[in-house]
Amino acid sequence: xxxxxxxxxxxxxxxxxxxxxxxxxxxxxxxxxxxxxxxxxxxxxxxxxxxxxxxxxxxxxxxxxxxxxxxxxxxxxxxxxxxxxxxxxxxxxxxxxxxxxxxxxxxxxxxxxxxxxxxxxxxxxxxxxxxxxxxxxxxxxxxxxxxxxxxxxxxxxxxxxxxxxxxxxxxxxxxxxxxxxxxxxxxxxxxxxxxxxxxxxxxxxxxxxxxxxxxxxxxxxxxxxxxxxxxxxxxxxxxxxxxxxxxxxxxxxxxxxxxxxxxxxxxxxxxxxxxxxxxxxxxxxxxxxxxxxxxxxxxxxxxxxxxxxxxxxxxxxxxxxxxxxxxxxxxxxxxxxxxxxxxxxxxxxxx
Amino acid sequence: xxxxxxxxxxxxxxxxxxxxxxxxxxxxxxxxxxxxxxxxxxxxxxxxxxxxxxxxxxxxxxxxxxxxxxxxxxxxxxxxxxxxxxxxxxxxxxxxxxxxxxxxxxxxxxxxxxxxxxxxxxxxxxxxxxxxxxxxxxxxxxxxxxxxxxxxxxxxxxxxxxxxxxxxxxxxxxxxxxxxxxxxxxxxxxxxxxxxxxxxxxxxxxxxxxxxxxxxxxxxxxxxxxxxxxxxxxxxxxxxxxxxxxxxxxxxxxxxxxxxxxxxxxxxxxxxxxxxxxxxxxxxxxxxxxxxxxxxxxxxxxxxxxxxxxxxxxxxxxxxxxxxxxxxxxxxxxxxxxxxxxxxxxxxxxx
Numbered sequence: 001x002x003x004x005x006x007x008x009x010x011x012x013x014x015x016x017x018x019x020x021x022x023x024x025x026x027x028x029x030x031x032x033x034x035x036x037x038x039x040x041x042x043x044x045x046x047x048x049x050x051x052x053x054x055x056x057x058x059x060x061x062x063x064x065x066x067x068x069x070x071x072x073x074x075x076x077x078x079x080x081x082x083x084x085x086x087x088x089x090x091x092x093x094x095x096x097x098x099x100x101x102x103x104x105x106x107x108x109x110x111x112x113x114x115x116x117x118x119x120x121x122x123x124x125x126x127x128x129x130x131x132x133x134x135x136x137x138x139x140x141x142x143x144x145x146x147x148x149x150x151x152x153x154x155x156x157x158x159x160x161x162x163x164x165x166x167x168x169x170x171x172x173x174x175x176x177x178x179x180x181x182x183x184x185x186x187x188x189x190x191x192x193x194x195x196x197x198x199x200x201x202x203x204x205x206x207x208x209x210x211x212x213x214x215x216x217x218x219x220x221x222x223x224x225x226x227x228x229x230x231x232x233x234x235x236x237x238x239x240x241x242x243x244x245x246x247x248x249x250x251x252x253x254x255x256x257x258x259x260x261x262x263x264x265x266x267x268x269x270x271x272x273x274x275x276x277x278x279x280x281x282x283x284x285x286x287x288x289x290x291x292x293x294x295x296x297x298x299x300x301x302x303x304x305x306x307x308x309x310x311x312x313x314x315x316x317x318x319x320x321x322x323x324x325x326x327x328x329x330x331x332x333x334x335x336x337x338x339x340x341x342x343x344x345x346x347x348x349x350x351x
Numbered sequence: 352x353x354x355x356x357x358x359x360x361x362x363x364x365x366x367x368x369x370x371x372x373x374x375x376x377x378x379x380x381x382x383x384x385x386x387x388x389x390x391x392x393x394x395x396x397x398x399x400x401x402x403x404x405x406x407x408x409x410x411x412x413x414x415x416x417x418x419x420x421x422x423x424x425x426x427x428x429x430x431x432x433x434x435x436x437x438x439x440x441x442x443x444x445x446x447x448x449x450x451x452x453x454x455x456x457x458x459x460x461x462x463x464x465x466x467x468x469x470x471x472x473x474x475x476x477x478x479x480x481x482x483x484x485x486x487x488x489x490x491x492x493x494x495x496x497x498x499x500x501x502x503x504x505x506x507x508x509x510x511x512x513x514x515x516x517x518x519x520x521x522x523x524x525x526x527x528x529x530x531x532x533x534x535x536x537x538x539x540x541x542x543x544x545x546x547x548x549x550x551x552x553x554x555x556x557x558x559x560x561x562x563x564x565x566x567x568x569x570x571x572x573x574x575x576x577x578x579x580x581x582x583x584x585x586x587x588x589x590x591x592x593x594x595x596x597x598x599x600x601x602x603x604x605x606x607x608x609x610x611x612x613x614x615x616x617x618x619x620x621x622x623x624x625x626x627x628x629x630x631x632x633x634x635x636x637x638x639x640x641x642x643x644x645x646x647x648x649x650x651x652x653x654x655x656x657x658x659x660x661x662x663x664x665x666x667x668x669x670x671x672x673x674x675x676x677x678x679x680x681x682x683x684x685x686x687x688x689x690x691x692x693x694x695x696x697x698x699x700x701x702x
Binding site: 222233309331345 | 567
């Protein structure tokens with residue numbers, strides 16, 4: 001693979017800058033799947049305001065495709081499939097289904113996504129492919145083809161599996177991706193990560209706490225802190241995340257909680273789950289909080305705050321589903337003992 | 352007081368039906384304070400759709416006043432002041448301040464309000480007056496002068512204080528109020544309550560749980576139950592309320608939790624805090640949940656679910672305050688370590 005073919009699936013703030021980094025480097029052939037903005041991007045291209053790459057007007061990667069099927073048909077077999085969509089297993093389609101049309105024997109799949117236990121269904125669906133973990137630390141948004149990239153592009157890349165379980169090509173495909181991604185003069189940053197699970201748990205110390213609680217109360221992180229959030233909720237909840245990590249043998253670095261408590265000081269930043277709730281979009285609740293709590297339950301770790309937050313957010317997620325028409329509640333179905341409600345609901349929606 | 356004068360303060364669903372019950376009985380002279388709807392009510396009166404009193408068009412009590420000061424000036428000294436407003440000590444004015452202009456030596460004050468520890472500031476403000484606890488079990492709303500009363504008017508009335516601490520006129524003023532309130536043929540129902548605190552704690556088993564959680568997730572009770580609320584949140588949280596009650600020597604009757612779990616089966620009912628949140632109005636958070644949790648803290652009762660819900664709702668309450676312009680957050684004041692935020696905020700708002 002002298003000039004690998006890369007498919008980037010998901011053209012939000014993260015995916016677009018990912019495609020840009022690869023295109024600037026120009027050691028791969030980059031196809032970006034662009035769904036709702038397809039006509040806009042093929043005619044006008046992106047407007048990029050990037051702390052990493054400056055201002056660009058009318059930028060496009062090598063190829064743009066309407067969907068994964070079209071990408072496969074028009075631009076061939078991909079060496080890398082970089083998935084940067086939201087991961088919502090309780091939503092309308094799974095990540096496995098989204099990329100399936102493009103996966104071939106030679107594909108390495110890179111999940112540049114939030115959350116925990118996201119690789120397991122992917123490994124089950126594509127057992128012969130190497131699945132890499134990409135944790136993005138970028139700050140980047142896409143509104144109607146205008147990319148605002150305020151944090152330097154920074155990806156931490158590693159194999160999800162422990163060294164002894166990895167496919168034999170694991171190190172080779174990681175090294176190759178670093179080579180085609182890392183731009184000169186340290187413009188962006190891609191790091192090899194030998195402990196991908198630890199990196200994910202450390203990011204969860206932020207996401208399990210700030211993403212979830214800001215979504216419940218509809219406030220940015222700084223306002224929550226003004227209203228006493230640091231000591232009342234954030235720090236105690238972070239301890240619960242760290243205890244769950246410990247139950248699977250992962251020691252979160254001791255500086256992590258205070259780093260995250262202060263990472264947004266003065267920024268009045270709203271995390272993605274809060275933004276999704278405001279837009280009435282499904283939230284990444286299961287991969288960010290549900291999956292860690294499954295581990296807590298299995299390992300009997302006490303998580304009173306996170307469990308309460310989770311059960312409340314399940315209700316919010318269902319509210320969003322009803323408002324979007326994904327589910328429909330007919331009161332006539334529920335004129336009975338309320339302890340039978342969830343069973344009736346499950347039967348109706350096969351959940 | 353052969354024909355007592357009664358002032359009803361608060362003309363929502365509860366207060367209006369309260370004034371109606373007294374007026375129908377016609378053994379007292381009833382003045383109702385009507386603020387925002389004053390012109391409408393003096394010109395057209397109320398439209399009443401009541402399961403207790405049927406359909407009435409253009410109904411008015413004996414007197415209507417714009418505010419408490421006007422009521423005192425025009426309609427004299429009151430034997431009873433019945434307070435049916437929301438009780439929001441963290442809002443713009445306290446209940447004590449609201450009724451103060453009408454309180455004289457002869458006034459008995461009846462708090463027909465939700466929550467706990469609401470009598471203490473009232474007793475401190477008016478130590479010479481008898482303060483009665485009125486728990487209303489009515490279902491009644493007022494939208495622009497149209498009263499929809501779907502649950503029979505039912506008040507449980509008692510002295511807040513233990514028998515040995517009561518004013519000497521306590522039994523007399525209770526008996527008299529029952530006489531002027533209880534209509535013939537059991538149309539409505541007023542009960543004398545010898546254990547007002549127990550009655551309040553039992554109502555809190557509902558309010559601490561359903562009011563608070565539905566406000567956080569913006570869903571009616573039945574939808575929360577469809578999404579597994581009974582076992583995931585409601586029953587465990589009710590146990591916490593019962594444990595707090597026990598710590599002050601009050602045994603909640605054992606049938607109460609299941610009674611409340613099923614009281615709204617099939618109704619898709621949204622409790623008042625949820626309605627307030629939707630209308631962007633301040634919620635009765637402190638009297639419903641904050642005050643019970645102060646007791647829990649003092650008596651070292653573990654309340655992981657309720658405490659989490661409370662701290663989240665504090666943030667929602669502050670969000671509502673900011674949206675209503677009661678407070679203003681200027682990000683320029685908070686360009687520092689987030690652990691200093693709440694101190695800066697308190698200094699700015701003298702809270």
